[in-house]
Amino acid sequence: MPQEELRVAKIRNGTVIDHIPAGKALQVLRILGIKGTEGHIATILMNVPSGKLGKKDLVKIEDMTVGSKQAQLIALIAPDASVDIVSNYEVKEKHRPSPPDVVEGLVKCPNMMCISNKRDEPIVPKLSVESKNPVVLRCVYCRTILPADEISAHLVE
Numbered sequence: 001m002p003q004e005e006l007r008v009a010k011i012r013n014g015t016v017i018d019h020i021p022a023g024k025a026l027q028v029l030r031i032l033g034i035k036g037t038e039g040h041i042a043t044i045l046m047n048v049p050s051g052k053l054g055k056k057d058l059v060k061i062e063d064m065t066v067g068s069k070q071a072q073l074i075a076l077i078a079p080d081a082s083v084d085i086v087s088n089y090e091v092k093e094k095h096r097p098s099p100p101d102v103v104e105g106l107v108k109c110p111n112m113m114c115i116s117n118k119r120d121e122p123i124v125p126k127l128s129v130e131s132k133n134p135v136v137l138r139c140v141y142c143r144t145i146l147p148a149d150e151i152s153a154h155l156v157e
Contacts, residue, residue, distance in 0.1 A: 008043060014062040016084040016091075017074060022047050024077055025057035027152040031073045032059075032066065040064050053080075071097035073106055076151050079133040099135055103127045107137065108154045111144040125156060 020028055025044050029035075034042055043060040050056040066074070071083050075097040085093040105124045109116050116125040116139065127137040127146060135148040146154060 008045065008058075008060070010089050011041075011043075011060050011062045011086050012089055013087055014060065014064050014085075015066045016086060017059045017061075017066070017078075018056070018082045018084065019050075019053065019080050020057040020059065020074075020078045021053065021080075022055035022057055025059050027077050028057070028059050028074055028081075030152045031077070031155065032061065032064075032070055034061065068097075069106065071095060072100055072103070073151075073155070075099045076103065076107070076129075076135050076137070077148055079135060099129050099132045101129055102140075103129065103137060106156055107146065107151055108156055109139040109142060109144055110146050110150060110154055111139065111142050114139055114142040114144060116141050 017028055023046065025046050029044070034040055041062040045058040047055045048058060065085055066083050074081055074083065076099050079099060081097070083095045083097060084091045104126045107127055108125045109127065115121050116123045126140045128140055130136040130138045137146040137151065
């Protein structure tokens with residue numbers, strides 16, 4: 001069997017998010033707010049062979065720099081991801097964001113009866129990170145658990 005080589009064009013400026021667990025690239029796009037209508041050129045690779053992960057996803061976004069808030073959210077669904085900032089075709093910064101100990105104002109509690117989801121209560125959603133790999137969040141108010149595969153569905157807009 002001939003050796004296959006994956007070829008993906010380099011980006012001039014932007015962000016490359018690598019080492020995303022297979023099947024999670026679309027969740028990363030949701031975190032970044034990319035729906036396809038913003039005008040960003042995005043390259044999404046899914047289920048790419050990886051020596052480290054077996055299979056992985058990879059996202060490249062041209063002319064967009066991922067901020068620290070977005071990197072924290074990415075780390076919640078992809079704890080081993082790397083976020084590379086590219087300038088003039090070269091990686092200028094390489095980050096391995098880590099899930100924080102507490103996620104405040106970024107993710108909503110999944111319990112609709114939780115006080116943090118009441119419109120008449122000005123309470124910011126706050127979840128503690130019970131486990132960092134795999135990520136498990138717990139609401140500090142009602143103690144409801146939020147597993148990693150549900151985080152992207154509960155992002156604060």
